[in-house]
Amino acid sequence: MVAALTWLAVGLAMIGAFCVAVLALRRLALARGERKRVAAEGRLKPQALALLDGDPAAVGDLPPEDMPVVAGLLARYAHHLSGSERREIAIFFETHGGVDHELSHLRSRRAWRRATSAFLLGDMASPRAVQPLIHALDDADAAVRAAAARSLGRLAAPEAVEPLVYAHAAEKLPRTVAGQALLAVGAPALPPLRALLEAAEPGAREFAVELVGLLGDAGDSPAVVRRLADSSAEVRAKAARALGRLGARDGTAALTATLRDRIPFVRAAAAHALAAVGDREAAVPLLRLAAHDHFDPARAAGHAAARLDPAAVLRAAGSDAAGGHIEEAADLVVLRLP
């Protein structure tokens, strides 16, 4: 037994020495590789930049060992680019097989490879990638799904809107990832989103209404107001928030009615929204909420009233029945006075 342990100890010592050797060697190798890469990039940058400028011939007769470096450069630049430069990058990756390469890797057995491909396809700006990426929204691995969502956003594909919303509603995509992808699609996402306001699933309605609030305009107000009467509290709360973002005055009456909703967080959302919409008339019902309601709606209402009608808040604070939230709101009003 002792002998075995001694051998184990020797083994450990060798592992230690091995680790050190690997460490040192790797550091050297990495440093050298890095230097080479930086040098190659420096050399090829002018050509890559020229390509972005609409001059694809610039990389036409480069030797094959330079192509990966150029591809790497362009993929990196692609993160930041839109417009004509992005189109040039799309053409490059299409003609030099980058897109095909990544599309094939979308079916790799390793999750991280699939995720990397999904991510890169967004930068390669090829419309051919849209359907495979939508398919990837069903991948077993969360990182792959997230990368696919991001890329669909980068590709601004309206046909991805419904799958993205449903993926989030099914908890296959986190809210930030799905939401950011939809925001990246932008205005073209509105028609499918408006349709989703009437979806059967509450999760889909709730997400759709939040995004309509972020992307839409005053014309969407009526449709969002209808959601204030939704059967799901989450949908009602998000609808209130959306009305606040849209800022249209015609939502005021509906929001004021929502101040009497059964559920506290819906009332709180309505209070926040009224502050954003800016209609002074809402101050009176808000002050009522601030005086009597649960913590979160009362606080939201107090702050909202302070923004809408500071004078009314100061008056209310003077009375005996004011309560803490109104006093807090009044102090905030005084604080903001010049």
Add this chain to the structure above:
Amino acid sequence: MSAAPQRERAVVLVADDDTDIRELVLFRLERAGYEVVAAKDGEEALRQAVELQPDLAVLDVMMPKLNGYEVTQELRRSEATSAMPVILLTARVQDEDITRGFDAGADDYIKKPFSPQELRARVQAVLGRR
């Protein structure tokens, strides 16, 4: 009347902590005939702006040390640079962010991801107005 000294080529200051973005903008604007000065963070940007008195500043919003809004505010505060046109480069374009940019004193903003061609066109437009 511009307080900047008369020069052959217009000078544009570009500030962004991301090297790639600086390169992209530099390349495009230099090709268009401008002289470009680059800064890596807000502090450097402010210093360059004061020293060199560029004709226009393109500032990233999310920069270390001083962000784009703060640099703009500082530029507006000093008489020498108060008239300098500022274009903000930003990924955040919700209403609050846009308002904040204009409140700080910016003249225009460009959303990230962006097109350097478009940036050049805006720069041309702003400088052409003078």
Add this chain to the structure above:
Amino acid sequence: MNEVLAIAAAVALAYFAGLSVIYLLFTTIAWRGITQHARERNYAPTAETLASPLTPPITIILPAYNEEVGIVESVYSLLGLHYPEFEVVVVSDGSTDGTVERLRTAFDLGRVRKVMRASIPTAPVVATYASRRHPELSVIEKENGGKADALNCGVNAARYPYVCAIDADAMLEEDALIRVAQPMLMDSRVAAIGGIVRIVNGCAVQHGRVTAVGLPRSRLATMQVVEYFRAFLVGRVGWSRLGSLLIISGAFGLFRRSLVEAVGGWATDTVGEDVELVIRLHRYMRERDEPYRVDFVPDPVCWTEAPEDLGQLGRQRRRWQRGLAETLWRHRRMWLNPRYGFLGVIAVPYFLVFELLGPLLQLAGYPVVAFAFATGAVSAGFLIAFLSMAVLFGVVLSVSALALEEFSFRRHRRGREAARLLVFAVLENFGYRQLNDWWRLRGFVDVARRKSEWGEMKRRGLGYSPGAAGSPSFE
């Protein structure tokens, strides 16, 4: 007699051997975790998260006791963090110096009344302030109650669904919040997230931010750098991959507010409130069979100062060990209890045996084996095996932790620094580790004897002393 000695010596050897195997296992687990994380960074949507209006907002709670020297700079650096929406709540825990005054002048504070939730009982609030210039900043002045109490007060005042507890002397990187928030953005079931705490001694600091990374001049501090690599990179990443992360540094942690309220906030009657809260969160979720995760982000997020004085370091380690012991005892229901799954059956007993009792066994091991050898109870071969185990495994462990850092983050870019770290990784096993064991043993004994310094500790604000990063596991 010889029999007994031989057995005792064999136990000591078996202990070290067992520990080595476990550590190697952990290093493998951590290795996989970190390479995965490094790869994930290639496709992490950080830029998008920063820009998104859908990113959940965070309340940063900064408990402060007599921090007039650095508080203004700390708050400025917090306000400059890159995150779409957040607020900063500074809680002055009965400071007797100019902390609040400095804040008032620097941030143009005005006194306001503020309604606070009554979720967690705390010492009474004396005054609340809001800033005219920075609407996202508020300051609470309360009666002294200790760091845990101040944090709870911050939770009561918090507006947002997530709270981030930090230390006044912790320096955060600009992207710290966005990086630590990634797991929470990817999965809404995440209950708490910790990040890497690094040692700032030797780094260049400007305006509360680290501008250049360097190694400390002090030997003691450099030892701690190596130790922290091992504890954080290997220890915490490893445990988090196994779903049993018990320790989230008090210097920087992100928590879901509703859960903190549900479990009653941080415990004010223990010195290890950071460990205690995390364990309580684990228990709460497991007792309710609710799916959850406690995550760890291997990205460097936070820098703290390491004690360069032996006395200070000793006191710190003693305190950490006390905290761990108290917490484990308080939650003894979990010991070997299958109700708590892997956590109860493997993780908690591991901490009991190797972290709590470990120092005793380790320190006792040396004299026992020496004596056994001297009296001929064990052979020279045995002695060699023992020494190799006791010393070598430590070297291997530290070296592999350094290797991990190299592979993934490479913050220490200069070859000279890497070489220096390597040397210290070896030297650590000849004296520093043993000293650590001694301090930890004393901490354990303190608890066993029920030494009560709590009152005095609170008055002197000891909960706030530097480098309160929670005991690094893997001693």
